Amino acid sequence: MTMTNILLCGVGGQGTLLASNILAETAMLAGFDVKKSEVHGMAQRGGSVVSHVRFGSVVHSPLIRKGECDLLLSFEELETLRWSVFLRPNGLVLMNAQRIMPMTVSGGEGIYPDTISERLTKLPARVHAVDALGKARELGNSKCVNVVLLGLMAKQLPVLPRTIWEEVLESRIPAKLLELNKKAFEAGWGLA
Amino acid sequence: MQKKKKISTSSARAVLSGNAAIARGAWEAGVRFASAYPGTPSTEILEYLGTYPEVDAQWAVNEKTAMETVIGAAYAGARSLVAQKHVGLNVAADPFFTVAYTGINGGLVIITADDPGMHSSQNEQDNRFYARMAKVPLLEPSTSQEAYEMTIAAIELSEKFDAPVLLRTTTRISHSEGIVSMGERREGPAREFIRNLAKYCVLPHNARKLHVKLEERMKELEVYSNDCPWNRIEKGDGKIGIIASGISYTHSRELFPKASFLKLGFTNPFPRDLVKRFAASVKNIIVIEENDPFIEEQVRALGIDCIGKDRIPVCGELDPDILHESLREFIPQAFPTRVAAVDVPVPLRPPVLCPGCPHRGVFFLLRKLDLLVTGDIGCYTLGAFPPHNAIHTTVCMGASITNALGIGKAMKEKIHGRLAAVIGESTFLHSGITGLIDTVYNQGRHLTFVLDNSITAMTGHQPNPATGITLKGKPTKKIDLTALCRAAGVDHVVDADPFDLQGLEAAIKGALAKAEPTVIITRRPCYLLKDYKPEKSPIQLDRAKCVKCGQCWKLGCPAIERSQADGKTVINATLCVECGLCAKVCRPGAITSISVKSGDAGSLNAEANTMKGPGKNINSEKQAQLKKTDHNTNSKKEPTK
Ligand SMILES: Cc1ncc(C[n+]2csc(CCOP(=O)(O)OP(=O)(O)O)c2C)c(N)n1
Ligand code: SF4
Ligand code: SF4
DSSP: OOEEEEEEETTTTTSSSHHHHHHHHHHHTTEEEEEEEOSSSSGTTTTTTEEEEEESSOOOOSOOTTOOOOEEESHHHHHHHGGGGEEEEEEEEEEEEEEEOOHHHTTEEEEEEHHHOHHTTSSEEEEEEOOHHHHHHHOOOOGGHHHHHHHHHHHHHHHHHHHHHHHHHHHHHHHHHHHHHHHHHHHHHHOO | OOOOOOOOOSSSSEEEEEEHHHHHHHHTTTOOOOEOOOTTTTTHHHHHTTTTTOEEEESSSSSHHHHHHHHHHHHHHHOOOEEEHHHHHHHEEEEHHHHHHHSSOOOEEEEEEEEEEEEESOOOOOOOHHHHHHHHEEOOSHHHHHHHHHHHHHHHHHHHTOOOEEEEEEEHHHEEEEEOOOOOOOOOOOOOOOOOHHOOOOHHHHHHHHHHHHHHHHHEEEEEEEHSTEEEEEOSSEEEEEEEEEEHHHHHHHHHHSSEEEEESEEOOHHHHHHHHHHHHEEEEEESSSOHHHHHHOOOOHEEEEEEEEHHTTTSSOOOHHHHTTGGGGGGGOOOOOOOOSSSSSOOOOOOOTTHHHHHHHHHHHHHTOEEOOOOOSSSGGGSSSTTTTOOOOTTTTTTHHHHHHHHHHGGGGTTTTTEEEEHHHIIIIIIIIHHHHHHHHTTOOOEEEEEEEBBTTTTBOOOTTTBOTTTTBBOOOOHHHHHHTTTTTTTEEEEEEOOOHHHHHHHHHHHSSSSSSSEEEOOTTTOOOOOOOOOEEEEEGGGGGGOOTTTTTGGTTEEOOOOTTSEEEOOTOOOOOOOOOHHTTTTSSSSTTTTTTTHHHHHTTTOOOOOOOOHHHHHHHHHHHHHHHHSSSSOOOOOO
């Protein structure tokens, strides 16, 4: 039984939830059993957020175990560090190279490490950092950074056909934003 | 208000959360009426139900009114649903216990959404005990598919046994998603209210007979429990027999691929015969359940020895890693190989008040004036954490006002003039108004802030009676908070804008000088409200003028960062929403805003920290404590919701 375990992490408000919804639905339409888990509530208030998505022939637990995450899609650098403990050896990290200071750093209680990329390369993992926010801005809307990242990830998941991704994007995204998000997906796909 | 995506009405497969699956099941089961007070993790059930035209779904003022309303609807023949978070059932417990006696007419399903791990609650009470105590049938789904099927079954069982049915989810069920195969809606039979005092009027004379009936019903339900699709044996090698319910079942299935399972989904009344049969077929029994040993105690009561809470934690949520750790010796496979943790401390990222949040101004002043502040539950509970550090107690919804009344009674002159309660408008209507009447009646004299942000924000933006909008988005009578406070007997009720720091500070001082109960209603909408388009006050930062005084950091705005290089302020332009508040507190004029009059800032800071007294000590002690817990707890500073 092959199982794919994907963790999406970021900061509340960055759009991780929509991204994980799209991923889960794509996996279902591609014929897999799928479970997804996240804890709502703090999403709008700038807290650390994480979604577990698992797909395969049969999925029981919705939670990924530490050491079993195949792919970590991170929307923010510090959050990559926080959640990297879930990675399996040689797992893949796709990271948006953006930094959002937590209040604890502004309040002097903690330090934002400035060597995150370096530290990540020391892990037994494949790390790919991209400027997804920059890409989204180039496209004219920083909000579509989540779909840029989805495109980036989609390229790495050949078991999920691109046509299904596009179908799900079309059903999930309001018509007036669809063109923009399709471009964002394409841009992300091209970054890989 | 956030609009929920509609669940398609055709029979098909979809990836649904446990909450969406419950709503879908209720709709298919012919539920016509639903009521709830929001509470994480139950809130989305009513939001989804509200999208179905056949369902009359409404937000109640609190869980007790919701429970009583659905009881009325069920008596009158409508298939009905009520949902609440676990602590909500405490509020609704009184009618809940009695409806177990009277039974129903139209089917009634009661959802309790528990919160092991306290992702967003003040405790992790295990509400399965409510089912046992009230003698109500209990269902515990393990997946979205089961949440959906069990909701339909709950309505059927309710009508078959003339009993309300409790369906217990947990955060991990309510908010996890899985594939659900859906069906079609079937309307319930047309029923009406029929006068029947012996059933619906619980005078002692009737209740005595109803109790006897209830005990008989429980016996019939136990027969069902022993032989129902929700409790099933899954044969394995018989060496280890796992008894599990809820989410624990899904984790256990992965950890014990070879074991025999007794999967329990209908746990009250307890399937004693089935458990005995299962126990006889396996060597070692392990009971795996979250929080309290609800199942385990009943297994042991049958004289069956088992492994359970002697190894598996009672506190917190379970996950496969925790279970593997606690049951190591029974699990042959090795732990997954983890990559080494990064060798640098990762600062916590607790949730914060949003940029532009109306509560921010209030907490800035409360801390500055160093009052003893009793808190309540809502976004503003974040005012207890750094950098606000302005709240000293939080017990449960509505407790701010009455806690202050009690503190005032105990401390008298030592605290008068320095005591305040803060409560959001939704919480005030939920259970604060009774406390205010109590305060007036018993001559308390603290200041109560009603923080009116025009929405129930913490739980994801639901309308409430102070917004004049219903769950379905229709206009309705809007309650007048000022008139309500006056009618409760408070003579000094004033309005204030929480972003007019000078005006608000004057209002606070004016109220605190009075020897009577007072109310300040701060009015400014939640910044995230879709229709709220406040005037922008773009700010400018002149870093040369920043003296690192830290006044702006005390606002706790996520857009205000402190540079790690030179310690001065940096504004994160992506996060700043141009509310202008920081310009009002920056004395050296490093942060300025065109629409903020000069001089504002100076007068604000002139008398900073001149107030002394007990409030002061409490504040610094609390700060020290908070510092400590920051290091110990791991990113778990979420407020209760
Ligand atoms: C008994 C109970 N019911 C529900 C909740 C969930 N809950 C927490 S805060 C809150 C409402 C907050 O609204 P309001 O007081 O207006 O404050 P806001 O979040 O808008 O600032 C709710 C419903 C709870 N904690 N306890
Ligand atoms: S959701 Fe609204 S009330 Fe809550 S913190 Fe954000 S702005 Fe403030
Ligand atoms: S104006 Fe100041 S207080 Fe308001 S959002 Fe921007 S940085 Fe925060």
